[in-house]
Amino acid sequence: xxxxxxxxxxxxxxxxxAAILQRAVFAELRIDGAVPDALLVLAVAAGLASGTxxxxxxxxxxxxxxxxxxxxxxxxxxxxxLVAGAMAGAIETxxxxxxxWLTMTIGALCAVVGVGxxxxxxxxxxxxxxxxxxxxxxxxxxxxxxxxxxxxxxxACRWADKDTDHLRPALR
Amino acid sequence: MALTTRRSGRTRFTILLxxxxxxxxxTLDGRxxxxxxxxxxxxxxxxxxxGDAGAAVxxxxxxxxxxxxxxxxxxxxxxxxxxxxxxxxxxxxxxxxSQLQLQQLLENEGITFxxxxxxxxxxxxxxxxxxxxxxxxxxxxxxxxxxEGMAVVTGKGLVGRVVQVSDDRCTVEMITSGNYQIGFxxxxxxxxxxxxxxxxxxxxxxSRIDVTQKVEVGSIVVTGGxxxxxxPPDLPIGTIATVTTDEAARxxxxxxxxxxxxxxxxxxxxxxxxxxxxxx
Numbered sequence: 001x002x003x004x005x006x007x008x009x010x011x012x013x014x015x016x017x018a019a020i021l022q023r024a025v026f027a028e029l030r031i032d033g034a035v036p037d038a039l040l041v042l043a044v045a046a047g048l049a050s051g052t053x054x055x056x057x058x059x060x061x062x063x064x065x066x067x068x069x070x071x072x073x074x075x076x077x078x079x080x081x082l083v084a085g086a087m088a089g090a091i092e093t094x095x096x097x098x099x100x101w102l103t104m105t106i107g108a109l110c111a112v113v114g115v116g117x118x119x120x121x122x123x124x125x126x127x128x129x130x131x132x133x134x135x136x137x138x139x140x141x142x143x144x145x146x147x148x149x150x151x152x153x154x155x156a157c158r159w160a161d162k163d164t165d166h167l168r169p170a171l172r
Numbered sequence: 173m174a175l176t177t178r179r180s181g182r183t184r185f186t187i188l189l190x191x192x193x194x195x196x197x198x199t200l201d202g203r204x205x206x207x208x209x210x211x212x213x214x215x216x217x218x219x220x221x222x223g224d225a226g227a228a229v230x231x232x233x234x235x236x237x238x239x240x241x242x243x244x245x246x247x248x249x250x251x252x253x254x255x256x257x258x259x260x261x262x263x264x265x266x267x268x269x270s271q272l273q274l275q276q277l278l279e280n281e282g283i284t285f286x287x288x289x290x291x292x293x294x295x296x297x298x299x300x301x302x303x304x305x306x307x308x309x310x311x312x313x314x315x316x317x318x319x320e321g322m323a324v325v326t327g328k329g330l331v332g333r334v335v336q337v338s339d340d341r342c343t344v345e346m347i348t349s350g351n352y353q354i355g356f357x358x359x360x361x362x363x364x365x366x367x368x369x370x371x372x373x374x375x376x377x378x379s380r381i382d383v384t385q386k387v388e389v390g391s392i393v394v395t396g397g398x399x400x401x402x403x404p405p406d407l408p409i410g411t412i413a414t415v416t417t418d419e420a421a422r423x424x425x426x427x428x429x430x431x432x433x434x435x436x437x438x439x440x441x442x443x444x445x446x447x448x449x450x451x452x
Contacts, residue, residue: 024226128350
């Protein structure tokens with residue numbers, strides 16, 4: 001099997017696993033109306049592990065998976081998570097030196113930006129109640145939970161990417 | 173260098189392509205593209221066993237999680253509830269009387285509260301998967317006669333409408349979400365208007381009421397049931413809490429306090445109602 005199709009299959013598995021985790025586990029862990037977002041963490045982790053393009057593509061499909069499970073406009077999650085994944089990849093690629101704490105911080109910041117883009121675009125698309133206090137609560141919960149979850153997700157993305165990973169330093 | 177430039181050009185092209193795809197999907201969804209609804213229904217159906225299993229396993233953790241975050245407030249709340257319990261015992265009798273009066277009032281006005289319309293009693297099995305959107309999932313679906321757009325009520329009044337249906341599940345969007353409007357009548361007057369959620373779990377904003385119509389605080393508001401509406405007429409919504417008249421705009425706006433609770437629901441009823449076809 002070629003490395004690329006194998007990578008695609010592995011990432012597809014990760015997206016499905018994250019969607020199931022979101023539905024079965026994280027949706028139950030609600031704090032003041034906000035929940036951790038496994039699909040957004042996956043998008044950001046893909047960017048951190050494999051660069052801008054991979055972050056954008058995985059973010060797009062993670063967002064689509066979320067769009068299939070909620071009632072907000074279809075495509076809103078795709079475009080927001082794409083931005084978060086691409087941004088994480090761009091920042092990580094631009095860094096001369098990386099460290100765990102830096103990866104976690106960048107992951108959390110990009111996830112918060114993803115939530116912000118989702119709320120902003122949602123409001124532009126006439127979705128009510130996306131801006132305001134609830135948005136701040138969601139940003140805080142998603143930011144903190146991403147801080148805690150991003151490293152295992154980055155490891156999972158490196159596993160998904162391991163067959164194409166040897167090209168990464170030259171291609172990023 | 174050339175490789176990096178080529179790579180960054182390809183990255184930009186990929187991102188642009190994905191953004192355009194997302195925009196296309198948003199446009200298709202906005203125009204009510206059928207396959208998207210079908211895909212969502214299929215996912216709702218496919219993930220429901222996973223959701224149920226997850227809820228069964230993680231609900232105790234979720235409860236512990238919630239209580240861990242609320243522990244500081246719990247002791248204080250316990251004290252307050254003890255005091256309130258005693259006071260409420262005295263108010264129960266008065267409450268029952270008020271309920272009776274409300275029912276009598278609705279009957280006097282010819283409001284039968286779903287009257288002969290069949291209802292499907294369902295259990296709330298899940299809340300929203302994501303962080304935005306006020307929705308909940310019920311454990312009944314198309315196999316019980318439920319269809320998209322049907323009204324969802326509790327014993328006190330309207331709480332939402334069905335937005336997604338699979339065979340054995342449906343998703344309800346609460347009336348407080350603000351993503352759709354409800355035509356209403358004010359009982360005891362000929363005033364009509366349009367209500368919309370504000371994001372608050374207890375209040376709707378009513379507008380487009382003709383300024384010449386007299387509207388009073390405390391009046392009961394019910395669904396209008398116009399031809400364009402998917403809701404049957406005369407479902408109780410709430411009472412008018414505030415009235416604001418804008419003479420320049422020739423419009424009265426009102427705040428409506430809901431009869432029904434829209435949070436922490438355990439059960440809800442779907443009203444099986446199909447509006448008459450246009451022109452009939």
